[in-house]
Amino acid sequence: MAEPSEVVAQTASDDPEVGLSGVASLRALVEAVEELQVRRARELGWSWQQIAGLLGVSKQAVHQKYGKGERKRRSLR
Numbered sequence: 001m002a003e004p005s006e007v008v009a010q011t012a013s014d015d016p017e018v019g020l021s022g023v024a025s026l027r028a029l030v031e032a033v034e035e036l037q038v039r040r041a042r043e044l045g046w047s048w049q050q051i052a053g054l055l056g057v058s059k060q061a062v063h064q065k066y067g068k069g070e071r072k073r074r075s076l077r
Helices: 004-010 016-043 048-055 059-066 070-075
Strands: none
Touching: 004 016, 016 048, 016 059, 048 059
8 A cells, every 4th residue: 555645645636547546545544544443442442422423423333334243352352
């Protein structure tokens, strides 16, 4: 993966192929960072409601996206 600053620069390209590639890379980066932060928040005891509020989505949406397998992970500790 390219450096984040390079990816941001790609999105400003006059070439749609380069610009859209940059958008796709940013989307993947944001998804990875969001998952990391949601998992960290849950490990620290945050509720789905707290997380959802900060992400601007419903608690059901965030739970559906990230809640799978959580009980298994927590029970393994």
